Amino acid sequence: xxxxxxxxxxxxxxxxxxxxxxxxxxxxxxxxxxxxxxxxxxxxxxxxxxxxxxxxxxxxxxxxxxxxxxxxxxxxxxxxxxxxxxxxxxxxxxxxxxxxxxxxxxxxxxxxxxxxxxxxxxxxxxxxxxxxxxxxxxxxxxxxxxxxxxxxxxxxxxxxxxxxxxxxxxxxxxxxxxxxxxxxxxxxxxxxxxxxxxxxxxxxxxxxxxxxxxxxxxxxxxxxxxxxxxxxxxxxxxxxxxxxxxxxxxxxxxxxxxxxxxxxxxxxxxxxxxxxxxxxxxxxxxxxxxxxxxxxxxxxxxxxxxxxxxxxxxxxxxxxxxx
Amino acid sequence: xxxxxxxxxxxxxxxxxxxxxxxxxxxxxxxxxxxxxxxxxxxxxxxxxxxxxxxxxxxxxxxxxxxxxxxxxxxxxxxxxxxxxxxxxxxxxxxxxxxxxxxxxxxxxxxxxxxxxxxxxxxxxxxxxxxxxxxxxxxxxxxxxxxxxxxxxxxxxxxxxxxxxxxxxxxxxxxxxxxxxxxxxxxxxxxxxxxxxxxxxxxxxxxxxxxxxxxxxxxxxxxxxxxxxxxxxxxxxxxxxxxxxxxxxxxxxxxxxxxxxxxxxxxxxxxxxxxxxxxxxxxxxxxxxxxxxxxxxxxxxxxxxxxxxxxxxxxxxx
Numbered sequence: 001x002x003x004x005x006x007x008x009x010x011x012x013x014x015x016x017x018x019x020x021x022x023x024x025x026x027x028x029x030x031x032x033x034x035x036x037x038x039x040x041x042x043x044x045x046x047x048x049x050x051x052x053x054x055x056x057x058x059x060x061x062x063x064x065x066x067x068x069x070x071x072x073x074x075x076x077x078x079x080x081x082x083x084x085x086x087x088x089x090x091x092x093x094x095x096x097x098x099x100x101x102x103x104x105x106x107x108x109x110x111x112x113x114x115x116x117x118x119x120x121x122x123x124x125x126x127x128x129x130x131x132x133x134x135x136x137x138x139x140x141x142x143x144x145x146x147x148x149x150x151x152x153x154x155x156x157x158x159x160x161x162x163x164x165x166x167x168x169x170x171x172x173x174x175x176x177x178x179x180x181x182x183x184x185x186x187x188x189x190x191x192x193x194x195x196x197x198x199x200x201x202x203x204x205x206x207x208x209x210x211x212x213x214x215x216x217x218x219x220x221x222x223x224x225x226x227x228x229x230x231x232x233x234x235x236x237x238x239x240x241x242x243x244x245x246x247x248x249x250x251x252x253x254x255x256x257x258x259x260x261x262x263x264x265x266x267x268x269x270x271x272x273x274x275x276x277x278x279x280x281x282x283x284x285x286x287x288x289x290x291x292x293x294x295x296x297x298x299x300x301x302x303x304x305x306x307x308x309x310x311x312x313x314x315x316x317x318x319x320x321x322x323x
Numbered sequence: 324x325x326x327x328x329x330x331x332x333x334x335x336x337x338x339x340x341x342x343x344x345x346x347x348x349x350x351x352x353x354x355x356x357x358x359x360x361x362x363x364x365x366x367x368x369x370x371x372x373x374x375x376x377x378x379x380x381x382x383x384x385x386x387x388x389x390x391x392x393x394x395x396x397x398x399x400x401x402x403x404x405x406x407x408x409x410x411x412x413x414x415x416x417x418x419x420x421x422x423x424x425x426x427x428x429x430x431x432x433x434x435x436x437x438x439x440x441x442x443x444x445x446x447x448x449x450x451x452x453x454x455x456x457x458x459x460x461x462x463x464x465x466x467x468x469x470x471x472x473x474x475x476x477x478x479x480x481x482x483x484x485x486x487x488x489x490x491x492x493x494x495x496x497x498x499x500x501x502x503x504x505x506x507x508x509x510x511x512x513x514x515x516x517x518x519x520x521x522x523x524x525x526x527x528x529x530x531x532x533x534x535x536x537x538x539x540x541x542x543x544x545x546x547x548x549x550x551x552x553x554x555x556x557x558x559x560x561x562x563x564x565x566x567x568x569x570x571x572x573x574x575x576x577x578x579x580x581x582x583x584x585x586x587x588x589x590x591x592x593x594x595x596x597x598x599x600x601x602x603x604x605x606x607x608x609x610x611x612x613x614x615x616x617x618x619x620x621x622x623x624x625x626x627x628x629x630x631x632x633x634x635x636x637x638x639x640x641x
Contacts, residue, residue: 015474133359139626145615259479
């Protein structure tokens with residue numbers, strides 16, 4: 001078990017080092033940081049001083065080590081564009097993205113699980129087949145098209161929900177939430193829906209596949225023979241045995257959702273990390289790009305490692321696997 | 324002159340033989356009996372054909388700025404009040420015909436999709452074969468690279484590659500090179516999947532008798548890999564390639580929508596949607612709606628075909 005733990009952690013650290021190497025390469029080779037940070041009137045002496053201060057004259061490997069050291073302490077430098085600390089800027093935007101992702105995840109579970117159960121139980125009925133069929137469409141629809149469609153229908157034509165922004169937010173000191181005001185709650189519905197559509201179909205298909213497996217097992221047959229009502233069999237006994245993979249997938253998908261939220265955030269002008277990143281890309285604001293990449297990768301890698309380790313704790317067979 | 328005829332006849336015979344064999348195969352039978360597969364294939368064939376015949380079919384050349392008339396700007400579709408022929412689906416703010424834009428845009432989207440699948444297949448098959456056949460450090464290095472790539476969410480990786488490459492390209496190459504950059508940005512990520520599939524299959528095949536036999540008679544490693552092992556690993560790759568074609572079109576559209584993909588003067592479907600999105604609130608909904616519908620139709624058709632193919636080629640389900 002210890003060996004597995006060490007191996008898995010080493011793997012995660014290796015991945016993070018590689019990601020920070022990519023971030024560093026972007027940082028180092030896209031444009032000249034000195035040119036981007038100083039204005040055009042700067043003298044050569046000023047340029048050289050900044051160059052030395054940024055450590056751009058050091059050997060490559062020293063620069064990379066410094067970059068990793070700083071990044072590990074949360075220091076990604078200063079935004080080229082508005083001269084603020086990158087980590088502070090990202091941290092300020094994090095709550096918006098996090099709330100959006102959590103809302104989307106909840107929607108996907110609340111809608112996806114019952115749909116999965118229904119399509120599994122009534123496999124032969126027309127509505128189950130229709131649902132299964134539409135789930136392919138749900139997986140294929142590009143998320144930004146879904147977002148635009150929702151805006152067109154519910155904001156432009158019906159006028160029910162706001163089309164952009166986060167509504168009023170309440171500042172809790174270290175966290176600003178939009179969930180405590182009614183305008184904030186109205187604002188999150190459309191973006192969360194559009195982010196969750198893909199997730200809903202994924203959960204639904206997974207639950208359906210697992211349910212079909214479980215319904216074939218002996219203990220379900222035995223429960224039927226004992227005369228337990230069908231509803232209790234399906235939702236109490238069978239579903240409970242399907243939830244483990246659903247939990248795993250949900251946990252692993254959260255990292256991906258945080259990254260993918262940048263598309264939704266662009267469509268709905270949602271003031272999260274992703275929108276910050278896309279704006280940074282437009283202005284080639286490299287420190288923000290590098291910082292965002294590292295932070296999202298860190299969340300992604302940590303979640304995956306945690307899921308793997310939890311699995312190994314639960315199921316000893318996985319520990320020996322040649323990972 | 325005299326001996327070309329029997330040759331072409333023989334070639335025709337083998338083509339016919341192959342067709343006959345295909346018509347007799349399980350795959351064709353399963354295709355014929357799947358309504359969704361036939362439907363999806365028909366729609367896809369129609370979309371691809373109209374896209375590639377765009378110069379003939381389109382009422383207007385959307386790249387030709389001289390053909391645009393500003394008084395035709397923001398015309399609604401023809402069935403609405405104020406709509407005009409030949410602008411069946413209406414026009415955008417520059418007086419560009421939406422239908423023509425869609426046909427040309429679909430062509431770009433499909434082209435980038437095909438190119439990125441081809442590039443990632445080439446990389447993935449070679450990497451997978453090498454990793455599975457040689458094992459050892461080759462395997463380790465290739466698969467670790469794959470692990471690292473897959474640990475970055477795909478959309479993030481594609482945005483980074485595309486934006487960085489565009490920033491590094493010299494300005495005179497930027498116009499021409501952008502499609503290539505997008506292809507690379509997508510392929511760089513998706514080869515890993517093929518490599519993993521082929522690697523696993525190669526490791527199984529490598530131990531089989533036919534491989535050992537042909538190694539005994541002295542077949543060189545490269546020939547053995549490409550001629551003998553590779554064909555036996557292709558079935559799952561084929562399924563993955565179809566599904567990845569849909570994914571590639573989606574990613575390209577997303578990148579273009581976010582503004583790091585195709586520029587407005589060479590619009591793909593994603594670019595058209597990006598441009599149209601700005602007029603969402605001005606009431607000109609047709610500028611954004613029709614390209615979106617076309618993109619959805621295209622991707623849904625590809626994915627339905629891929630879904631059917633996966634089931635049809637899965638020996639467990641037969």
